[in-house]
Amino acid sequence: MSVRIDGREFPADGSILDAVLAAGIDLPHLCKDDNLPAIGACRTCLVEADGRVVAACSAPASSVREVLTTTERVERIRRGVLELTAAMGDPRPDLPHGPCGVQARQTFAAHAGVSNGLSRRERTAVDSTNPFFSFVETACILCGRCVAACQQLQHIGAIGLAGAGLATRVTPGASITFRESICTSCGSCVAACPTSALSPKTGGAE
Amino acid sequence: MQLSPESLPRRARLLPLLHAEHGRRGWLSPESVTAIAREARIPVAEAWEAATSYRDFHFESPAGKAQVCTGLSCQLAGAATEAGEAVMGCRFRCYEAPARGHDQPFPEQFIREAGPLLAPDVTDWRGLERARSVGREAALAEIESSGLRGRGGAYFPVGRKWAGALAQNRPIALVVNAEEGEPGVFKDRALLCRRPRRVLEGIAIAAELLQPAVVAIVVNGEAEAARMSLEAALASPGLPQNVDPWVVPGGGGYILGEETTLLNALEGRKPVPRLRPPYPVESGLFGMPTVINNVETLANLSVAFRDGAAAFRSSGTVDAPGTKLFSVSGQVREPGVYELPLGIRLAEVIERAGGAVSGSVTAVLTGGPSGGFLAPSEFGVALAPGVLHPTGAMVGAGGLVVLDESSDVRAAVLAMARFNAEESCGKCTPCREGSPRMLDFLRENDAGSLEPLLEVVGAASLCGLGQMAPNPLRSALHFWPELFR
Numbered sequence: 282m283s284v285r286i287d288g289r290e291f292p293a294d295g296s297i298l299d300a301v302l303a304a305g306i307d308l309p310h311l312c313k314d315d316n317l318p319a320i321g322a323c324r325t326c327l328v329e330a331d332g333r334v335v336a337a338c339s340a341p342a343s344s345v346r347e348v349l350t351t352t353e354r355v356e357r358i359r360r361g362v363l364e365l366t367a368a369m370g371d372p373r374p375d376l377p378h379g380p381c382g383v384q385a386r387q388t389f390a391a392h393a394g395v396s397n398g399l400s401r402r403e404r405t406a407v408d409s410t411n412p413f414f415s416f417v418e419t420a421c422i423l424c425g426r427c428v429a430a431c432q433q434l435q436h437i438g439a440i441g442l443a444g445a446g447l448a449t450r451v452t453p454g455a456s457i458t459f460r461e462s463i464c465t466s467c468g469s470c471v472a473a474c475p476t477s478a479l480s481p482k483t484g485g486a487e
Numbered sequence: 488m489q490l491s492p493e494s495l496p497r498r499a500r501l502l503p504l505l506h507a508e509h510g511r512r513g514w515l516s517p518e519s520v521t522a523i524a525r526e527a528r529i530p531v532a533e534a535w536e537a538a539t540s541y542r543d544f545h546f547e548s549p550a551g552k553a554q555v556c557t558g559l560s561c562q563l564a565g566a567a568t569e570a571g572e573a574v575m576g577c578r579f580r581c582y583e584a585p586a587r588g589h590d591q592p593f594p595e596q597f598i599r600e601a602g603p604l605l606a607p608d609v610t611d612w613r614g615l616e617r618a619r620s621v622g623r624e625a626a627l628a629e630i631e632s633s634g635l636r637g638r639g640g641a642y643f644p645v646g647r648k649w650a651g652a653l654a655q656n657r658p659i660a661l662v663v664n665a666e667e668g669e670p671g672v673f674k675d676r677a678l679l680c681r682r683p684r685r686v687l688e689g690i691a692i693a694a695e696l697l698q699p700a701v702v703a704i705v706v707n708g709e710a711e712a713a714r715m716s717l718e719a720a721l722a723s724p725g726l727p728q729n730v731d732p733w734v735v736p737g738g739g740g741y742i743l744g745e746e747t748t749l750l751n752a753l754e755g756r757k758p759v760p761r762l763r764p765p766y767p768v769e770s771g772l773f774g775m776p777t778v779i780n781n782v783e784t785l786a787n788l789s790v791a792f793r794d795g796a797a798a799f800r801s802s803g804t805v806d807a808p809g810t811k812l813f814s815v816s817g818q819v820r821e822p823g824v825y826e827l828p829l830g831i832r833l834a835e836v837i838e839r840a841g842g843a844v845s846g847s848v849t850a851v852l853t854g855g856p857s858g859g860f861l862a863p864s865e866f867g868v869a870l871a872p873g874v875l876h877p878t879g880a881m882v883g884a885g886g887l888v889v890l891d892e893s894s895d896v897r898a899a900v901l902a903m904a905r906f907n908a909e910e911s912c913g914k915c916t917p918c919r920e921g922s923p924r925m926l927d928f929l930r931e932n933d934a935g936s937l938e939p940l941l942e943v944v945g946a947a948s949l950c951g952l953g954q955m956a957p958n959p960l961r962s963a964l965h966f967w968p969e970l971f972r
């Protein structure tokens with residue numbers, strides 16, 4: 282089984298995203314963690330597959346024949362999603378070779394510190410009660426990786442995404458602080474965070 | 488033989504426990520959710536993220552406030568909040584707009600036109616007996632040949648959905664969806680309140696043919712009357728012995744119409760969509776192959792087996808046979824539920840409902856917040872599955888909200904945009920961040936910024952709610968561009 286990506290054939294293993302990245306193509310994938318199943322929340326990994334715009338992380342490569350990552354349409358829509366993401370606050374890409382990809386880095390950089398009047402809500406909580414890391418909400422893009430790491434990888438369940446719609450927020454326990462929660466300071470959420478929303482208190486800070 | 492709800496994983500108790508506690512106290516505190524989390528044996532953060540995602544739950548005491556509906560049909564009827572009244576969103580009593588106060592049993596007189604589905608409730612189990620006597624293979628073939636499609640809004644062929652689950656060769660879960668959370672749609676409530684045995688026969692036929700390990704019926708948490716009517720029917724003597732359903736009150740939210748969200752809700756998880764694949768028929772409720780059918784769909788099984796596939800095919804269209812329950816509300820003389828053949832022209836439904844209250848009909852919203860506003864030039868359209876207009880209007884669950892010369896089309900469009908923004912589950916970025924901004928641009932008459940955003944939200948969103956949120960706006964911009972300049 283193979284899949285045609287931007288004109289070249291590649292093995293159709295795993296998701297479209299797996300195949301695209303294996304092909305050495307740069308594609309943002311903010312909510313896909315190497316250690317976790319796809320979440321499908323950030324919608325930045327968009328490609329055009331057999332003429333449809335799909336999230337590459339959550340579609341099996343074997344289910345499509347032809348993938349295009351740079352059509353005018355998909356670039357435009359992906360940029361639209363990245364702009365909405367940037368406007369959430371101040372998402373600074375965390376890892377140098379992380380999931381942001383060039384397009385996300387450029388979009389975030391272009392929007393950094395620029396108030397475009399589009400920011401939707403008060404996302405300004407800071408929780409530094411944990412001795413090892415802090416949570417700075419302005420950088421959070423609600424990708425859900427930290428929660429998935431805590432619930433599905435560590436089976437701790439110290440944090441959740443409380444609330445719905447625009448009111449959704451990363452929340453320890455039933456709205457308590459990290460320190461008061463059952464957080465064991467394992468650091469999984471910090472490692473999973475694609476922005477600097479969850480960051481170590483020493484060493485890793487920018 | 489069906490499993491009892493107690494034999495499901497303990498976390499399945501979360502939603503019923505939250506609902507019961509909310510019913511007792513009128514709101515949920517962090518302490519009460521913490522206690523419930525212990526009982527369901529899930530981490531508090533997981534119970535809290537689930538609880539705080541439901542629209543019907545309050546997290547502070549709403550002591551003593553009267554409630555007023557702010558759904559579209561009630562808004563068209565002039566509902567406005569007075570001091571001290573709590574805003575409720577749609578109360579699903581659009582037939583008696585403006586609706587105030589608590590849930591009521593659906594009044595029989597608002598069943599305006601009855602066909603085979605809403606004929607007087609069944610008194611025997613002839614349909615079930617026939618399904619049994621012809622045998623499983625033949626009965627499944629009959630569903631296939633009846634051409635029955637799902638009535639929840641997607642019109643997926645029932646036979647094909649079932650075959651997908653049966654092909655897994657594992658114990659199946661049957662989930663009956665009566666969560667009904669679309670403003671302007673109240674036909675599931677009508678069915679459950681007025682024809683509960685019709686629904687039960689349909690469920691019994693499905694149980695006979697699918698042999699599910701578990702049957703869950705999710706009824707909208709605020710549709711108290713519908714749930715009580717269903718439970719009374721379940722307790723009445725002479726019931727088919729093969730159904731022992733788990734009746735679950737929902738927690739509210741348009742997003743529960745999305746199948747995988749409903750499954751998460753039943754599993755005590757945050758009600759947000761899952762990724763597909765896997766599809767529910769492959770791996771749904773707690774990993775079981777799962778069939779999710781709307782109550783109206785199952786009630787149709789009762790009709791199809793009583794009258795036979797050929798008779799069932801005699802109404803509706805070749806591609807979509809049978810009747811549909813249309814919920815007609817808004818500025819129309821005789822609002823209520825109309826059971827009419829699929830494929831009927833919109834103009835005829837309006838005429839049967841007595842036409843506009845004042846002057847003529849100026850617009851009809853079909854398919855609710857995921858559908859579109861149609862102008863009079865389109866009223867000749869046949870109400871059948873598929874798009875009714877290139878801008879995305881569709882029949883969906885069969886809600887028809889009528890606007891007349893007294894109605895403010897712009898305000899109605901804004902109401903739908905606001906609904907979608909508020910009902911976004913928040914899981915994915917384009918819908919969560921984009922749909923509130925669509926509302927802003929619409930308010931500001933900024934069509935230039937709105938158009939590209941409609942493309943982004945429609946194409947990039949994870950589930951149907953976000954993907955279809957642009958539809959009512961697209962249709963409005965198409966038919967009434969001058970209202971948004």
Ligand code: SF4
Nearest residue numbers: 421422424425427474
């Ligand atoms: S804190 Fe980081 S990992 Fe968690 S949701 Fe926010 S951005 Fe994603």
Ligand code: SF4
Nearest residue numbers: 912913915918950953
């Ligand atoms: S499209 Fe909207 S409702 Fe659907 S998953 Fe995304 S945020 Fe939730």
Ligand code: FES
Nearest residue numbers: 312321323324338
């Ligand atoms: S990486 Fe695919 S949706 Fe986030």
